[in-house]
Amino acid sequence: MKKRYTFALTLAAVAAMGAIGHGSFKPAVAQQSENWKPVWTADGQLQLPTGYREWVYLGSPLTPNALNGGAAGFPEYHNVYMHPEVYAIYKETKTFPEGTILLKELQLTLEAQEDDGSRSEVSGRGFFPGAYNGIDIAVKDSSRFADSQNWGYFNFGHHAPPYAQTAAAAPTEACASCHIDNADEDMVFTRFYAILGAE
Numbered sequence: 196m197k198k199r200y201t202f203a204l205t206l207a208a209v210a211a212m213g214a215i216g217h218g219s220f221k222p223a224v225a226q227q228s229e230n231w232k233p234v235w236t237a238d239g240q241l242q243l244p245t246g247y248r249e250w251v252y253l254g255s256p257l258t259p260n261a262l263n264g265g266a267a268g269f270p271e272y273h274n275v276y277m278h279p280e281v282y283a284i285y286k287e288t289k290t291f292p293e294g295t296i297l298l299k300e301l302q303l304t305l306e307a308q309e310d311d312g313s314r315s316e317v318s319g320r321g322f323f324p325g326a327y328n329g330i331d332i333a334v335k336d337s338s339r340f341a342d343s344q345n346w347g348y349f350n351f352g353h354h355a356p357p358y359a360q361t362a363a364a365a366p367t368e369a370c371a372s373c374h375i376d377n378a379d380e381d382m383v384f385t386r387f388y389a390i391l392g393a394e
């Protein structure tokens with residue numbers, strides 16, 4: 196008799212765990228509040244976040260080849276995202292919290308029909324987004340990256356997906372130094388992200 200009782204309890208516990216797994220159990224939501232923090236491997240590499248295309252979209256600077264002597268460093272749209280919880284903190288405090296991830300996914304323009312790189316679609320002549328083509332990330336972490344104004348920079352590949360799943364921090368000369376010299380606010384080019392200043 197006692198054995199059967201224990202078995203029933205175990206079943207109930209397993210059922211409850213299932214509920215947690217499906218996110219319908221309150222404490223699971225509380226745990227999610229740390230999901231925006233960067234995840235590091237044992238040897239200090241950054242893990243590629245998941246679900247980033249559903250984060251808050253900040254903007255898409257575009258530097259097409261045809262306007263850059265035929266060879267732009269990054270001819271794609273630069274779609275920039277930040278996690279909704281980091282965005283909420285930024286809106287409240289107007290600062291990027293420790294652990295902020297800014298993720299830039301590159302997205303090719305559709306094939307050119309004109310010398311200036313443009314093409315015509317039903318809406319008019321211009322540039323239109325095509326395939327995904329790479330990921331760069333900036334992370335704010337004052338203990339890891341004190342030497343480059345608290346931000347580390349990572350490249351997960353400049354090509355079609357799948358991307359690398361982890362990346363080591365790039366040398367300061369490769370990334371941070373240009374952000375140090377030119378960025379608007381705390382190493383970030385906020386001038387291009389209207390939503391950060393929007394009321």
Ligand code: HEC
Pocket residue numbers: 256257258273275297298299331332333348349350365369370371373374378382383384385387
């Ligand atoms: C020559 C200057 C320069 C270098 C070098 C550079 N960046 Fe940037 N970065 C920019 C500019 C300008 C922007 C915003 C405009 C744009 O994307 O065209 C930007 C934007 C970004 C953003 C979006 C958030 C933000 O700060 O606005 C990320 C992420 C980023 N860069 C990562 C990197 C990584 C990783 C490297 C090195 C592999 C790198 N950058 C090297 C100039 C630079």
